[in-house]
Amino acid sequence: MADRHGTPPDFADIAVAHWERERPDLDFTAMGTLARFARLHIAGSRRVEAVFAAYGLDRGEFDVLASLRRTGAPHEMPPSQLAEILLITRAGMTKRVDRLEARGLVTRRADPEDRRSLRIGLTPEGFALVDAAVTEHAANENRLLGLLTEDEARAFDAILRKLLTAVEGQPEQPEQSA
Structure with a gap:
């Protein structure tokens, strides 16, 4: 069939x-x-x-490093902003930052504008690691979508964008009781 x-x-x-x-x-x-x-x-x-x-990373760790890297110099931001960008809780962000800091890939420092706040920043080792990983990541994703023609890839992206916009804009439907 x-x-x-x-x-x-x-x-x-x-x-x-x-x-x-x-x-x-x-x-x-x-x-x-x-x-x-x-x-x-x-x-x-x-x-x-x-x-x-x-590269010795999981998705969550990569996401933290990549978020810091793509923001540009000085490649740092408050953990609350990172959590918001990555759609995770602050507790979840703390766990990720703890692991990355223990490996020497990020640092925590007091925010010079607000001593009560912290800033998470890339170390030179974190910068080098995320640059290498994102190079392979981009090539890998391009290989995956390379199975489509340019027109198909554009149409697929447009359809996904439309669906995501609609789904994220709709309130979740309450479950109906049986």
Whole structure:
């Protein structure tokens, strides 16, 4: 059973066909697409995380170093700003910074404008490590999207942007009780 493009059925087609057989009263139009997107996210994340692991980093540690690096000199900011950028709690940020500081990749120092606040900054070792990692990371991501034509990549990006804007702008729906 091939789809309209002559492609053999994949895991999502099979799951949707099963659901349609079992629950013909429901609309499963979006299920296959979103299942493929979820699997793409998982498989792509594994490839991305393999690059970080080659540099002795996990995704969260890379994100901290990369956030500091891309802000430009002096490559530092308050931990609360880092937490906000990375969408994590301040406690989660403290844990990441603790690990990176123990490895000599970041420093903590008092903020000269507000002695009650801290600034997290890249060390020369952290700067060199994140530069090397981001070089391979960018090449890896380009390889992943290189499977698409330029037009397909632009369309994919536009569609993702549209969906993300809509989903992030919608309040979460409360669960309905059974």
